[in-house]
Amino acid sequence: MTALLAVEAMTKDYPARGSAGMLRAVDQVSLSLEPGETLGIVGESGCGKSTLARLILRLIEPTSGTVRFMGTDLTALSSRALRPHRRNMQIVFQDPYASLDPRMSVGSIIAEPLDIHGVGDRQARRRRVTELLDLVGLNPAVADRYPHEFSGGQRQRIGIARALALDPKLVVLDEPVSALDVSIQAQILNLLLELKGRLKLSYIFISHDLSVIEHVSDRVAVMYLGRIVETGPAVSLFDRPLHPYTRALIAAIPGTPERERTLLRGDPPSPERLPSGCHFHPRCPLGGEICLKTAPVLRLIEENRKAECHFAAPAAAADLRDHS
């Protein structure tokens, strides 16, 4: 099976505030997504996860690296040549209040992608809007109403309907439930999982919320300071994290029972002043001599599981070490 999406060595630099230097928001990120898969990307604010989402969709230009989508290198295309590919990749944003134009009716918001890509005549678009509203659990009669008349959860349904208008293959979900209360969050998560199965979608699901990521993802990538520090199947990654940062993130989920609390020291460093060696070393509970000097590389630790840590070891070896 060929990957639906393959990102290679993606890097994005921004000019640093108030100095001549650059800051690296996304640093040599590689990842792939199989058809029908959900890849969860988790990390704290400033880790580069939302920048990565925008790079994948080429909403912003990378400094270096490539994005291959359905076999085509998107980074090599002119913006005109990119257009037909855009139909197949859509995004849903976090803030359902900011991402819908308040002056447009719900019907025209959802029909906008159809208009832009010149799909169907007026009547066909109208029918498609009805279909989409029904698909996301809204009464098709709401097409003539305006975003301010809806709650946060309903607006997110509108945003999802817009993203699905062109029958995309890939949907990037950037913190889609973070602004919602837990009872509404559950409704939207259920909707997203149902739509994925029904429409054979693939998701890149970005969130800072580990419980949400664990719930929706087949595979997970953990980001810290612009880099992927661990990746693997959701079940084994959450059961037995290999990277000390992943371990600390999971232990920090409030209300986790019987946890061994590994409190991380301090704050994440600024990407403008990255630490030497392993970027995680100032906060790391393991922190050896080598970590100060040599940056670890993301390497295969066991089947399907990679971690960027000098001390990461496969389960068997870790067991041996624990019992010695």
Next chain:
Amino acid sequence: MNADPLLRVENLTVAFKSDGNLIPVVDGIGFSVPRGRTVGLVGESGSGKTMTAHAVMRLLPSSVTITSGRIAFDGIDLANASEPEMQHIRGDRIGMIFQEPMTSLNPTMRVGDQIAEMLLLHRAMSRRAAEPQVIAMLSKVGIGSPELRSAQFPHELSGGLRQRVMIAMALICGPKLLIADEPTTALDVTIQAQILELLRSLRDALGLSILLITHDLGVISELCDEVVVIYAGRVAEQGPVAQVLGRPRHPYTAGLLAASPRRSRRGAPLPAIPGLVPSPDERGIGCSFLRRCPRHLDCCATITPPLDATTKGSAAACWNPVE
């Protein structure tokens, strides 16, 4: 030790004026914060939890008023206290921290000066005399190099450090009660864990009572002894945390717990609570959870369920509670 609770809120109703009508946002809420204990108010957006906390501090917007009820704090009824009385109490006997420290700190003042200001105001101290206390407080809230930090401005600090500064400001006068309104909501999970740990250790070291307002049941279970679950302006359920979160009686509490993603149900549909929280003007008579409730009976539509104590020390406002 005084056996009376430090704070007792009784039948508190808070309403806003709309077209000449008074619409209650907080509708007859009652709870206590015993001395040395931590009580959490939990609810979703629009539940009235923040309005309740703001009513206790008497920091309500001008369109919103306390229409009935008592707020007994250490022998004083805050619901009827004058503004000068409240100014003596706020920051001195009741400390407060908020969700976003950046909006509560003065961006043009060095953080040490802001903390010292509390002592200048409430203790008539000079800035110079306040300095050692400021430095000691900064170090008590876990800020390294306190002399250096004291001279910095809020924008020079990270979100986690700013929240520590807010906590230092709230505690510098040695209040008995700390009101914390979503103190970790704006923070990343690893920083949240640090701040919760700090609040726990300060509470134990200083014998503080804390009223914590949050939407996060996980935060409640981390920090609180007791919890008050608020739905649509009323108490749905209250009691010891282990009891309420371990064996919820109100269908709303049970629904909230079930709707949170958890390991055992990975990828399976979450039991979502259908529908939306009714807005204050559409609550009407009867139980306000009625339309979203899987357990409703005929009487739920006509008679508001009272908060009934159970044998286990919790109380639920429900005609047909979960067994």
